[in-house]
Amino acid sequence: MGDVLGSVQPAEEFALTPADVPRGGARLEAIFREHYPRIVGLLARLTGDRGQAEEIAADVFSKLAGRPLLLQDRDDCTPWMYRVATNAGLDAIRSNSRRRRREEEAQAAMLRSGVESDALNEMLRQERRARVQAVLAALKPRDAQLLLLRANGLAYRELAQTLGIQPGSVGTLLARAEAEFERKFRARYGDDV
Amino acid sequence: MKECWSEGELRAYIDRELPEEDIHRVAAHLEECSQCGDLWAELAGRADRVSALMQVLAAPELVVGAPRKRLPPAVPAWRWAGVAAALAAAAMIGIALLPKHAPPIAMAPPEPPAVVPSAPAPTQPHNAVTLAAARPSKAGSPRRNTRPAAPGLQGDGPFLALDDDPIESGVVWRVELGPREVPAEVIVDSDGRPRAIRLVNFKPNH
Numbered sequence: 316m317g318d319v320l321g322s323v324q325p326a327e328e329f330a331l332t333p334a335d336v337p338r339g340g341a342r343l344e345a346i347f348r349e350h351y352p353r354i355v356g357l358l359a360r361l362t363g364d365r366g367q368a369e370e371i372a373a374d375v376f377s378k379l380a381g382r383p384l385l386l387q388d389r390d391d392c393t394p395w396m397y398r399v400a401t402n403a404g405l406d407a408i409r410s411n412s413r414r415r416r417r418e419e420e421a422q423a424a425m426l427r428s429g430v431e432s433d434a435l436n437e438m439l440r441q442e443r444r445a446r447v448q449a450v451l452a453a454l455k456p457r458d459a460q461l462l463l464l465r466a467n468g469l470a471y472r473e474l475a476q477t478l479g480i481q482p483g484s485v486g487t488l489l490a491r492a493e494a495e496f497e498r499k500f501r502a503r504y505g506d507d508v
Numbered sequence: 509m510k511e512c513w514s515e516g517e518l519r520a521y522i523d524r525e526l527p528e529e530d531i532h533r534v535a536a537h538l539e540e541c542s543q544c545g546d547l548w549a550e551l552a553g554r555a556d557r558v559s560a561l562m563q564v565l566a567a568p569e570l571v572v573g574a575p576r577k578r579l580p581p582a583v584p585a586w587r588w589a590g591v592a593a594a595l596a597a598a599a600m601i602g603i604a605l606l607p608k609h610a611p612p613i614a615m616a617p618p619e620p621p622a623v624v625p626s627a628p629a630p631t632q633p634h635n636a637v638t639l640a641a642a643r644p645s646k647a648g649s650p651r652r653n654t655r656p657a658a659p660g661l662q663g664d665g666p667f668l669a670l671d672d673d674p675i676e677s678g679v680v681w682r683v684e685l686g687p688r689e690v691p692a693e694v695i696v697d698s699d700g701r702p703r704a705i706r707l708v709n710f711k712p713n714h
Binding site: 360361363440443444447448462463465466470471483484485486487488489490493494496497500 | 514515516517518519520523525551554555557558559561562563564565566
């Protein structure tokens with residue numbers, strides 16, 4: 316065999332393995348594999364930006380890696396992860412608002428020029444998305460988490476486990492979160508719910 | 509016998525998240541109790557409206573997966589390289605047995621068509637190639653790389669596909685075959701499998 320012109324180094328080559336990470340690495344890896352897709356999905360739904368969602372999710376797991384005591388108790392670290400991720404996502408929404416305004420102004424200018432016929436629908440969709448994000452950002456984090464995770468398809472049992480709440484109280488908390496969401500939405504944007 | 513159901517229980521009923529027997533009991537109760545019926549209608553309507561709004565957030569590209577767990581390779585990469593080397597050696601012997609004027613393309617099986625490298629994108633590293641299957645009608649005149657080949661990638665003929673699967677992308681490995689150390693290039697895909705091979709500067713009559 317001779318020279319290798321290129322090497323194959325798929326991403327999984329860099330996966331954490333018990334042999335090359337300190338104690339707790341295997342646990343972190345297991346948690347990562349179980350929750351990373353779901354957290355990215357939640358954040359992508361929240362921020363509307365998958366790249367940003369992945370960055371935030373990576374930051375969450377980076378923080379988790381620095382908390383070995385939290386890692387030892389899976390029941391504690393799961394709600395912690397979702398709480399941190401949701402809060403970071405809500406912060407991202409707020410910081411994105413300026414950029415979003417610029418984009419909306421650009422789209423409005425494009426509409427005025429009559430260049431894009433589909434731009435109106437896209438602008439309306441983005442406006443609706445921005446409204447939902449704004450209302451979510453105004454909710455209590457747990458209410459926002461509940462709505463986002465439920466919209467992501469989590470069952471009540473999973474919601475209870477993820478958020479660290481009693482399974483029997485999920486229905487009550489969900490109903491209240493929905494009521495609060497609708498109330499805030501109507502207060503901001505009228506009856507256009 | 510339960511009189512009325514709580515808001516949370518009715519909300520769980522809407523999502524069919526109650527035990528099966530409770531679902532039947534709630535359904536029977538709702539037919540009799542207008543107060544619970546009104547509450548159920550209010551909760552169900554709100555749940556629909558909120559759900560519709562939450563769907564606005566959904567984006568088509570949101571499905572993500574965790575990076576795949578590192579799996580122990582079924583066959584180590586060096587063994588694939590060994591297989592490739594064996595196949596290349598067989599191809600080399602075949603070429604050697606052909607008449608001198610026979611073009612190398614004759615080695616390519618008629619089905620599937622020979623696979624040739626296309627021009628690499630400007631942003632690609634020099635050792636990454638993107639492959640496109642040649643059209644059957646052009647099998648005799650495969651598309652050539654019109655850009656100057658990077659050092660180490662200059663080959664004599666088209667790559668010989670080692671299986672029928674299309675090759676999306678791969679990495680070219682320079683290998684040496686047999687005791688004569690015949691230089692060859694092997695395209696290895698992201699799974700470490702050799703997918704195509706060609707000899708480099710091979711002269712069968714030497």
